[in-house]
Amino acid sequence: MTDILAARTQMAMSLAFHIAFAVVGMGMPLLMVISEGLYLKTKDELYLTLTKRWAKGTAIMFAVGAVSGTVLSFELGLLWPKFMEHAGPVIGMPFSLEGFAFFLEAIFLGIYLYGWDRVSPKWHWFSGIMVFISGTMSGVFVVAANAWMNTPTGFKYVNGKFTQIDPWAAMFNPAAFSQCLHMTLAAFVTIGFSVAAIHAYMLLRQPANLFHRHALKLSLWVGGVTLVLQLISGDISAKHVGKYQPAKLAAMEGQWHTEKGAPLRIGGIVDEKNEVTKWAIELPYVLSFLAFNDFKAEVRGLKSFPKRDRPPVAIVHYAFQIMVGAGMWMLLVAMIGGWLAWRRKKLPLDRWYLWMLVSAGPMGLIAIEAGWTVTEVGRQPWIIYHIMRTADAVTPMPGLIVPLLGFTLLYIFLAIVVITLLRNQVFQSPDILVPAEESVDTDSADQTTEKDA
């Protein structure tokens, strides 16, 4: 393995690992704030229990997220010193603001997790809101910095040097809005659906558990609403990529020829050697419309870019298919659930539907990982689009395979431990059963289990 490939793999692995925890830091506070708010309003102890249970899981995830995020802030320099030497000052503003946001998040999370009997209930709730705001903002700032790598602005590039740097223009680069919106919503969708999946799974085991019913309802609401918004955000992102990053769009779609009225390709096999995408389902004119709002618009193909400026096509195309596919599966599950709930005026708890919810659980994270693969690999061979190549930014230190292996083993170990601990947490959940008089008119879920038994 070459050093550059080792460096890229280590960076990708570190980001992929960290993002799972970062998403929890963005999404879980929202669920906890809503649930604790419901407790303050209704005084129903169940919501308090729910908030505290969620807080326990969040504590584990947040700690691992904090330390793996620290690794990233060093790895930027350890692996890409030449990139940071030049780009560090330009994207310093979002990174500085991220520092503050993360700091506030850590402070108020400390109060939130350990201050239950040390501050008043209102202040406790307020701390939760601070965690939610600062956690989300810290994600937004980091993504804004990443967006700059896709659409670098706020400087003049003369003779290999960045001059006349305007940190604010760099932060508000063209890709910042669409990327930040898409990622923030993705975090809420992911948390909504994966939390819903956990509680759906527990309801399959204990159908009458009121605790899990409340949790399911709340998380599904958050996941469902943000998923609808995510559709709009996806459209904004597509149009942005079409306008600013044509090579990435072409790779996402496996579009080799420049074409007016280009089709949307679903699936298919990318043959990079012969420069064709085979066996895809092609929806004529749809790509031109989605990317440019015009069925006849011209979409640039990969062949119009010199070979050395093309991103790896197959990975980007497949990752994009996975992202969209995962999103569509969640959408289907949400629509069925929404329809059933609307028809029956209550949460559908049929076993088959609970299984569907379980199946949608991992989809959010899968979509996020695939989506980041699209945006990061799709930017290659550039680390700063059209300014600096990734190969020119890598550290001169040889033997990068060693830290790659070390961090891979470390992260596999941590992942196993985290999953084990979270599983234990879930299975220790409280038995708050549906009151006897209510259970008479409960739905098929209970009856099915009785039959099963």
Added chain:
Amino acid sequence: MSIELFLGFVMVVSLAVYSLTAGADFGGGVWDLLASGPRAQAQRDLIKRVIAPIWEANHVWLIVVVVVMFVAFPKAYATISTFLHIPLTLMLVGIVLRGSAFVFRSYDDTSDEAQRRWSRIFSIASAVTPVMLGMTLAAVASGSIPTNALKTPGKLDFFSVYMAPWLGLFPLAVGGFILTIFAYVAAVYLTLETDDDALREDFRKKAIRSGIGVGVFAWLCLGLAFRDAPLLANGLRKQWWSIPFQLIIATISIGALIALFQRKYKMARVLAVFQVGGIVMGWGLAQVPYVVVPALTLKQAAAPASVLWPVAITLVLGSCLLLPSFWYLYSIFQHKQSH
């Protein structure tokens, strides 16, 4: 004061605060490792209770140092992270294992075996991380980084470029110095975190021992600096302020030990804070005007002024929100003495 100097000052102050807050958390890990006697478990429980709500916030001071460095002094960040890749990576592994093991211990089952396993990882990582931090700082200050090596590739072998700068007697001594400092502040703080007299007495003894250790390491590092880090040693000796400054720190250090002997714990804590804060600040002052000795001065490593000013203003404005919040966190979890 120039804007570069101001931002350098922000970095050193953040490092000092990191030593006084997160440093004590690492020190707590060290005392977890060394816990012994009839109250070993009680010592561990106290450490755990005290650092649980605050360690993540404390940890962010290091992120502040790193971010200010790569935004304001990008050349220094690139140089340090290139040549000191290995100790920094080891430090990161320590940071990851320390934080993860700490939280895993809290949420894993309460069986002795599980608790002991996480305790061991937590405490060993707590001891290794400060040593790596110290070795990195020592390499940066000593002038041993061969910054010209990359201009003529192949002239120097892997060992002399990537290992020798931090694998020496001076970096090792500084690593031990930082470790002892962290253990010392932890022990001093812990005397005020319990109402149990026996437990307090345990940490008082630890504080006195490690306080003496800090003094020994301080002299050792100073002595080695004359040989291995001449520019730093000059800063510690030849500036108009250097000798008076060191006399003041020495007096405060002795005062802290006397306060510990007399069981004046609050006084000891105040003095220890000034002592350790002073050591870090003094180090920073002695290194001025260099960020990386001797290759990069603050001015040479700095980003353009169009970046430095907005960043400085953001830091000042952000602190207005951050510092009260940080203070609030501490005030909530401060231990209230029952007598």
